[in-house]
């Protein structure tokens with residue numbers, strides 16, 4: 001007899017089964033031509049994903065629109081590049097919103113990760129561009145790295161500007177606690193990158209039961225639910241189906257096309273794992289960081305995986321934003 005978790009059911013795909021646990025499925029890609037068949041509610045983008053999509057022939061019309069917009073609205077080349085890049089991100093977002101019924105996440109340049117003011121200005125500018133295209137700010141999540149400055153910027157955007165935020169590059173409980181206190185709309189814990197760190201450090205292979213990324217998300221889930229925080233938890237950076245199965249019932253998951261495809265072509269059942277009722281017992285006591293920068297920085301610094309993965313994540317996104325900028329600059333100079 002097959003073990004319970006491998007039981008096949010009739011007709012429904014694993015993707016249907018995951019959705020039935022209450023988890024909202026989100027597509028993690030800029031390649032919007034590919035997402036329709038998975039019927040995700042939302043989609044997330046980042047500089048790496050948009051760099052990849054921008055190189056595809058079929059998305060050149062979006063690039064051309066951005067280039068024209070940059071030329072028209074900027075004078076010096078550097079200014080035109082910045083304007084065209086923001087416009088490109090918004091063009092992708094707008095196209096994605098023609099397909100998904102929910103929201104799209106558009107990321108603020110990672111090079112602003114330690115600058116609260118510049119992050120706020122960039123977010124407002126992106127939302128302005130969306131609104132000029134007739135897209136309401138309620139359909140956009142501005143994605144910001146969960147540094148101290150990023151969290152403070154998100155707090156201001158949410159409370160003073162009604163702009164919804166998705167706090168990304170989240171690798172630790174400390175960041176998650178501060179984000180909830182800041183009233184951010186959504187957080188994206190990077191499950192796979194946390195697991196990558198421990199795999200490399202220990203040489204061990206992890207299962208869903210001891211996967212440090214999965215364990216962090218469960219810890220955050222029980223904490224948020226116990227204390228009644230409304231911030232949505234969206235698992236991100238998944239490496240395999242077992243990580244997804246272990247978190248079935250989580251608020252949201254954002255999945256690569258590869259993992260969406262695996263779920264769509266499987267009929268395996270996905271039982272709900274996370275349960276609101278147990279949050280009262282499993283959730284930890286309340287702590288606070290939002291008004292205590294030194295405590296936030298000290299406690300974050302105690303988490304080696306988070307420190308290393310956060311720094312690396314910012315560098316990677318910044319590098320890809322740089323490459324995208326070079327691509328745009330080349331086109332503007334043609």
Ligand code: E4P
Nearest residue numbers: 028044046188192193236237
């Ligand atoms: C989510 O917001 C990120 O775009 C994504 O999940 C990162 O995944 P990766 O670690 O596979 O790059």
